[in-house]
Amino acid sequence: MKDKDEIIHFFSGHIREMLEQAEIDFEQLQEIRLRTHKPFLIRLGGGEYFLSGQGEVLKEPEGAWNVTQKELRETMELVGKYSLYAYEDELKQGYLTLQGGHRLGVSGKAVLEGDKVKSIRYISCLNLRLSHQIIGCGDKVLPFLYDETGLKHTLIISPPRGGKTTLLRDLVRQISNGTKGLKGSTVGVVDERSEICGCFQGIPANDVGIRTDVMDACPKAEGMMMLIRSMAPEVLAVDEIGREEDIRAMETALFCGCRLLATVHGSSLEDIRSKPLLKRLVEEQIFERYVIMGYGMGPGTVWKILDERGSVL
Structure with a gap:
């Protein structure tokens, strides 16, 4: 509140x-x-x-x-x-x-x-x-992001002000804390613009979980590499990917065994395919879940969740 x-x-x-x-x-x-x-x-x-x-x-x-x-x-x-x-x-x-x-x-x-x-x-x-933390807004989404092998590489696609950062924050919190039937994981968050965690003097103002390490006010690509080297995250979370160096850093994270949780501006999977830097990630099925958000019932509306082939779950 x-x-x-x-x-x-x-x-x-x-x-x-x-x-x-x-x-x-x-x-x-x-x-x-x-x-x-x-x-x-x-x-x-x-x-x-x-x-x-x-x-x-x-x-x-x-x-x-x-x-x-x-x-x-x-x-x-x-x-x-x-x-x-x-x-x-x-x-x-x-x-x-x-x-x-x-x-x-x-x-x-x-x-x-x-x-x-x-x-x-x-x-x-x-x-x-204004920072909006809506505890529990990821409750209905989270089960779709897991299978018997664990958390799937996930990309949240949303137009500006669509609620993607709010959803990302709550997913990070739940993945970090663990929920009924799901063991908590070490999460590394690269918060380039201090929007996810809302750090003030290095301390998160938002609840992002008990197993979360934050690299605040740091470029995404550099922050991902720093967290991989220093904090050994099981999950890496970043907001608004899109630059070539972001993509290269995520590929390195994959080789290191990290699960990816990211957001990007867009309106659909087809929209993401039209962006040269992201097209290859879609075609190679790097992401195994796509959460498509929109404005249908106000900010934070989740339209659908897709698997790596683009099929609705």
């Missing part, structure tokens, strides 16, 4: 007051977006709404409060504890991970050093994405 006070304390005075006055269910709150001189926008229960200066929830931008540059700057000072320099390494990736596992995305003017981003200045847009 998300604590309302935990969320609103990230924001500057007037923004905080509007959120305090707003009659919204903070359990359903997904995003809070602040853009300089633009309407105050929130994403709630899959819908998009605006807030007036008095905290009234509006369906249209007319009458909404336009966020000021001062409010946005003060919010950045609050979350950076008045020392953004200390967060520069994380900030140059475009986000800050906040206490509670929430992630604050930022955009503005990129400062380059050679061809790499050194920092971001003149920040003009903020997007607080």
Whole structure:
């Protein structure tokens, strides 16, 4: 359950007051977006709404409060504890991970050093994405991912905001802890953007199980190799694969005997086949289970589960 006070304390005075006055269910709150001189926008229960200066929830931008540059700057000072320099390494990736596992995305003017981003200045847009842990959301999926030989290599396919990370997190928790009839396994999680585990100062804010080791804020390919060498995971879990180095690292993990649990953006198995880097993994039947997600009944809807041949289970 998300604590309302935990969320609103990230924001500057007037923004905080509007959120305090707003009659919204903070359990359903997904995003809070602040853009300089633009309407105050929130994403709630899959819908998009605006807030007036008095905290009234509006369906249209007319009458909404336009966020000021001062409010946005003060919010950045609050979350950076008045020392953004200390967060520069994380900030140059475009986000800050906040206490509670929430992630604050930022955009503005990129400062380059050679061809790499050194920092971001003149920040003009903020997007607080709230960490959602739904304990038990993987209950109905998990049995399909096992057979008599154990956990099958699994790829979760979902459109953006489809709930793939939330499902992945709960599957990791259950695989790590073990469930009735299933022995717990050592799980290594590479959490490149701190979205799965919500680590704050290295400690997961989300429950990802008692046998889970986390490599936080680390590129996926490098993190997988580090975990294989140092923590001997039985299962490797990664979110949003897609780069060539990710594929090579997963192939190495297979040779080391690890079971794979991964997610990717997509709408169907056919969509994944159309992506050159992933096509070979499908054709060679590397993944033995495909969990297809969508928006049918809101975020987190599982449409179907397929085996390595693409047959519905």
